[in-house]
Amino acid sequence: MSTATHKLLKGATGDWEMVIGMEIHAQVTSNSKLFSGAPTAFGGEPNSHVSLVDAAMPGMLPVINEQCVRQAVRTGLGLNAQINLRSVFDRKNYFYPDSPQGYQISQYKSPIVGEGEVEVELDGGRTATIGIERLHLEQDAGKLLHDQSPNMSYVDLNRCGVALMEIVSKPDIRDAEQAKAYVTKLRSILRYLGTCDGDMEKGSLRADVNVSVRKPGAPLGTRCEIKNMNSINFIGQAIEYEARRQIEILEDGGQIDQETRLYDPNKGETRSMRSKEEAHDYRYFPDPDLLPLEFSQSFVDELKAKLPELPDQKKMRFVADFGLSAYDASVLVAERESAVFYETVLDRLANRARDGKMAANWVINELFGRLNKEGRDITGSPVSAEQLAAIVDLIGEGTISGKIAKDLFEIVWQEGGDPRALVESRGMKQVTDLSAIENVVDDIIAANPDKVAQVKDKPQSLGWFVGQVMKSSGGKANPQSVNDLLKSKLGI
Amino acid sequence: MTDLTSLTLAEARKGLAAKTFTSLELTDAHLSAIEAARALNAFILETPDQARAMAREADIKIGKGDGGPLAGIPLGIKDLFATRGVRTTACSKILGNFVPTYESTVTSQLWRDGAVMLGKLNNDEFAMGSSNETSCFGPVGNPWRREGSNTTLVPGGSSGGSASAVAALLCMGATATDTGGSIRQPAAFTATVGIKPTYGRCSRWGIVAFASSLDQAGPIARSVRDAAMLLRSMAGHDPKDTTSVDIAVPDYEAAIGKSVKGMRIGIPKEYRLDGMPAEIEKLWEAGAAWLRSAGAELVEVSLPHTKYALPAYYIVAPAEASSNLARYDGVRYGLREQGRNITELYENTRAEGFGAEVKRRVMIGTYVLSAGYYDAYYLRAQKVRTLIKKDFEDCFAKGVDAILTPATPSAAFGIGEKGGADPVEMYLNDIFTVTVNMAGLPGIAVPAGKDAQGLPLGLQLIGRPFDEETLFSLGEVIEQAAGRFTPERWW
Numbered sequence: 001m002s003t004a005t006h007k008l009l010k011g012a013t014g015d016w017e018m019v020i021g022m023e024i025h026a027q028v029t030s031n032s033k034l035f036s037g038a039p040t041a042f043g044g045e046p047n048s049h050v051s052l053v054d055a056a057m058p059g060m061l062p063v064i065n066e067q068c069v070r071q072a073v074r075t076g077l078g079l080n081a082q083i084n085l086r087s088v089f090d091r092k093n094y095f096y097p098d099s100p101q102g103y104q105i106s107q108y109k110s111p112i113v114g115e116g117e118v119e120v121e122l123d124g125g126r127t128a129t130i131g132i133e134r135l136h137l138e139q140d141a142g143k144l145l146h147d148q149s150p151n152m153s154y155v156d157l158n159r160c161g162v163a164l165m166e167i168v169s170k171p172d173i174r175d176a177e178q179a180k181a182y183v184t185k186l187r188s189i190l191r192y193l194g195t196c197d198g199d200m201e202k203g204s205l206r207a208d209v210n211v212s213v214r215k216p217g218a219p220l221g222t223r224c225e226i227k228n229m230n231s232i233n234f235i236g237q238a239i240e241y242e243a244r245r246q247i248e249i250l251e252d253g254g255q256i257d258q259e260t261r262l263y264d265p266n267k268g269e270t271r272s273m274r275s276k277e278e279a280h281d282y283r284y285f286p287d288p289d290l291l292p293l294e295f296s297q298s299f300v301d302e303l304k305a306k307l308p309e310l311p312d313q314k315k316m317r318f319v320a321d322f323g324l325s326a327y328d329a330s331v332l333v334a335e336r337e338s339a340v341f342y343e344t345v346l347d348r349l350a351n352r353a354r355d356g357k358m359a360a361n362w363v364i365n366e367l368f369g370r371l372n373k374e375g376r377d378i379t380g381s382p383v384s385a386e387q388l389a390a391i392v393d394l395i396g397e398g399t400i401s402g403k404i405a406k407d408l409f410e411i412v413w414q415e416g417g418d419p420r421a422l423v424e425s426r427g428m429k430q431v432t433d434l435s436a437i438e439n440v441v442d443d444i445i446a447a448n449p450d451k452v453a454q455v456k457d458k459p460q461s462l463g464w465f466v467g468q469v470m471k472s473s474g475g476k477a478n479p480q481s482v483n484d485l486l487k488s489k490l491g492i
Numbered sequence: 493m494t495d496l497t498s499l500t501l502a503e504a505r506k507g508l509a510a511k512t513f514t515s516l517e518l519t520d521a522h523l524s525a526i527e528a529a530r531a532l533n534a535f536i537l538e539t540p541d542q543a544r545a546m547a548r549e550a551d552i553k554i555g556k557g558d559g560g561p562l563a564g565i566p567l568g569i570k571d572l573f574a575t576r577g578v579r580t581t582a583c584s585k586i587l588g589n590f591v592p593t594y595e596s597t598v599t600s601q602l603w604r605d606g607a608v609m610l611g612k613l614n615n616d617e618f619a620m621g622s623s624n625e626t627s628c629f630g631p632v633g634n635p636w637r638r639e640g641s642n643t644t645l646v647p648g649g650s651s652g653g654s655a656s657a658v659a660a661l662l663c664m665g666a667t668a669t670d671t672g673g674s675i676r677q678p679a680a681f682t683a684t685v686g687i688k689p690t691y692g693r694c695s696r697w698g699i700v701a702f703a704s705s706l707d708q709a710g711p712i713a714r715s716v717r718d719a720a721m722l723l724r725s726m727a728g729h730d731p732k733d734t735t736s737v738d739i740a741v742p743d744y745e746a747a748i749g750k751s752v753k754g755m756r757i758g759i760p761k762e763y764r765l766d767g768m769p770a771e772i773e774k775l776w777e778a779g780a781a782w783l784r785s786a787g788a789e790l791v792e793v794s795l796p797h798t799k800y801a802l803p804a805y806y807i808v809a810p811a812e813a814s815s816n817l818a819r820y821d822g823v824r825y826g827l828r829e830q831g832r833n834i835t836e837l838y839e840n841t842r843a844e845g846f847g848a849e850v851k852r853r854v855m856i857g858t859y860v861l862s863a864g865y866y867d868a869y870y871l872r873a874q875k876v877r878t879l880i881k882k883d884f885e886d887c888f889a890k891g892v893d894a895i896l897t898p899a900t901p902s903a904a905f906g907i908g909e910k911g912g913a914d915p916v917e918m919y920l921n922d923i924f925t926v927t928v929n930m931a932g933l934p935g936i937a938v939p940a941g942k943d944a945q946g947l948p949l950g951l952q953l954i955g956r957p958f959d960e961e962t963l964f965s966l967g968e969v970i971e972q973a974a975g976r977f978t979p980e981r982w983w
Contacts, residue, residue: 052594056819058587059574059596059698061733091815093861095838102818153834155823283861285870288704288812291734 006174020173026196034163035062046156054161056100068163081116098142107136120181131170176236222256238263322356348389355396390419496521497661501718515564519547534657537612546608563606568663574698582700583627586845596698614653622921624652635660635979639946645904648678655682673925676937680899680950683939683977691932692737695730703809720744747961753787758892762798782973795883805926807873814857895954899937903947
């Protein structure tokens with residue numbers, strides 16, 4: 001499926017290709033859990049968000065939370081995926097204290113969402129299309145606390161029963177860059193949809209990464225699964241390490257054991273967690289407490305109609321309507337908050353069609369640049385979308401020059417205030433009145449006969465004159481007017 | 493007023509309304525009877541204080557004229573039903589002294605309608621058994637004995653405590669549950685009336701689960717009318733149980749005495765087993781004759797997949813049970829047997845907490861769901877289940893209104909007599925009842941006669957989904973014809 005050239009790893013015996021598939025667990029944004037009314041809020045005293053159902057008290061029964069179903073369907077639509085009007089909840093049976101029922105309610109044979117695809121952006125404007133195998137709903141587990149007592153472990157069931165979407169990709173990913181781009185894109189789509197907050201640090205988004213290697217064109221190799229990755233950078237590092245480890249084994253004449261591994265970010269290596277032989281027999285079977293999950297096409301259509309604009313659509317619109325480059329548009333839409341910021345700027349512009357592209361440049365170069373430098377994110381920007389729009393307006397209408405605008409931006413960043421009022425009160429207005437700058441131009445021409453002679457032969461050196469005029473006008477002269485005036489006076 | 497215990501529920505309701513006696517008097521009479529009948533081991537927990545408090549409250553309401561349909565009626569509750577603040581164990585050691593903070597939907601509806609709780613009733617551990625011998629509180633005695641014998645017999649199971657208590661006049665009615673025959677078989681063994689309603693008719697919320705796709709609550713009562721009154725309160729849609737069905741609950745009592753003239757009653761030929769005792773055969777014929785003389789038409793029908801029902805049941809039910817019972821792990825409530833690590837804690841707790849029959853079914857269930865066996869066992873059993881369901885559908889589609897069968901292949905047997913060496917011997921008790929659970933249909937057991945040793949025998953009527961009313965109409969015809977059966981008091 002990959003349409004981009006991807007990275008091959010060099011080994012002693014030649015090039016190796018990585019084959020990567022991912023299972024992403026995304027916590028569904030919902031007020032209550034998948035099968036109980038207990039709240040899903042993060043934090044809280046241990047075991048304070050636990051219902052009788054979550055604690056698996058005798059005789060308790062699960063009842064599906066419709067909000068979670070809607071979120072799963074919306075996510076499926078966002079992934080251009082098949083929505084299954086009938087799906088089935090199964091029990092995945094295993095014993096562990098973080099799973100009070102003794103089974104996890106999941107979807108095994110009939111998931112709520114089937115095949116779909118995601119286009120990801122790579123360096124240098126390349127893209128790759130990654131297939132989605134399925135998305136299903138399941139319960140999250142509780143948490144074990146091992147540090148509360150020297151000889152006992154404690155159980156916190158606050159997270160137990162919270163809805164997760166497991167999003168399974170096809171083995172279409174071919175290198176670490178694609179893997180990182182895939183998680184980034186998926187996270188972006190989920191955040192646009194508001195179906196998952198994507199907070200990897202809090203564990204709202206975690207990935208299991210399946211890695212195998214092969215000689216290009218050869219059949220699939222044996223894979224290893226790296227569990228529970230919660231950082232995009234670690235995913236990249238773990239894949240690189242794991243692929244190298246497998247290549248080394250294979251080139252030494254060994255074979256890969258199918259196993260589950262963990263990545264240790266401190267040591268930068270993966271290590272074995274359990275082998276295939278130790279894998280559980282989960283004894284899946286349809287949960288008899290729950291009827292098959294069925295809904296109508298009109299239920300899906302209604303959700304589809306109310307879906308927000310997603311990053312790919314937004315990007316295309318930015319390119320088409322404002323002439324943004326594909327790259328700039330990608331930068332703006334990558335994070336929902338950035339796109340929202342840019343669109344708020346657009347909303348406030350006096351002339352969107354004229355200044356939309358300039359606004360994008362200002363958001364990306366001036367604002368993002370400055371934010372990056374200070375390690376802040378867009379939500380903490382000292383310059384608001386309204387203020388930035390006002391600055392762009394002032395440039396667009398010719399009230400200030402781009403150079404002055406940078407000074408103005410700096411003032412707004414540092415001190416705040418209404419840009420238009422600042423321009424007024426601090427006399428930053430661009431001088432477009434030709435008579436006001438004519439004297440300056442005449443003085444400069446008179447004082448520099450050698451340059452005047454030079455510019456007749458080499459019109460490119462006109463820039464020197466423009467610079468001089470701008471300097472003596474304190475930057476307030478309109479560069480275009482200066483240019484025109486100089487040309488006519490110099491006769492070029 | 494010792495004879496207050498011999499009233500039917502319908503009679504007691506009249507007496508209460510007419511203020512002939514109070515609920516407190518009625519309740520006290522039953523509490524005394526319970527105390528005097530401890531030898532039967534039907535009640536495993538008596539709640540006299542709560543009973544009297546509820547009775548007093550009912551009397552006040554009756555006095556004001558706003559008592560509910562069951563106001564002041566003292567009932568026994570199978571220990572599978574969670575009762576708020578009252579120990580609930582499913583008669584398993586593994587639940588220890590578990591006291592729920594919640595009330596099952598079915599019992600809360602009974603209390604809503606004014607009923608009084610006398611205490612908790614014995615049952616087979618987690619409702620797994622057909623004799624009430626697997627209870628961690630020990631077996632229950634059947635109030636019936638063979639003529640001229642002192643041998644204590646089983647009351648059937650799993651709702652053995654419910655059936656014994658109702659037959660021995662310890663309570664006016666009892667809640668019960670039925671997964672493969674656990675209401676109907678003990679009712680038949682004790683000359684009481686038991687109905688398993690359509691799957692989805694009663695909420696399962698707050699009932700300790702055995703096999704979720706088969707479990708259904710229902711009453712055991714002294715008469716068909718009493719059963720109808722109780723079911724009306726127990727039934728109803730519950731948003732907390734997604735498998736409960738949102739269909740209005742009819743006034744079942746109105747079906748009592750309704751003419752059965754012109755109804756078509758099927759006699760399934762596959763239920764005529766080889767080596768079936770002649771007296772069961774005779775009973776069945778008698779039942780058919782009674783219905784015929786009431787104006788019903790008797791027709792032979794075929795339910796061709798009947799013989800696969802019991803084996804399929806003993807795959808589906810244990811499979812679900814093995815998963816449903818996984819929550820009893822010693823971590824959060826109930827029994828905990830320590831170990832050096834979590835695996836040992838699980839093993840020790842479950843080894844100590846579960847009885848032999850429960851362990852056997854957990855093992856069977858785990859096996860049939862295992863990778864490599866799932867298709868051959870579980871999946872195939874589910875296919876059989878579909879065929880069994882279709883057998884009944886075909887039958888009803890041909891205009892059959894209900895099906896008449898024996899309730900059990902024999903009368904009650906002695907404690908320890910069956911299933912010692914071969915568990916299948918015990919499982920065969922459910923041969924006539926499991927099909928009904930597999931198909932999700934309603935089934936009622938009504939006392940119909942006695943065997944040669946003077947032990948009660950029952951007949952079963954199977955109805956269309958959500959047509960319990962027809963079963964009550966037909967059941968009452970049999971009840972009227974067969975008469976009432978009361979055991980000689982020996983306890």
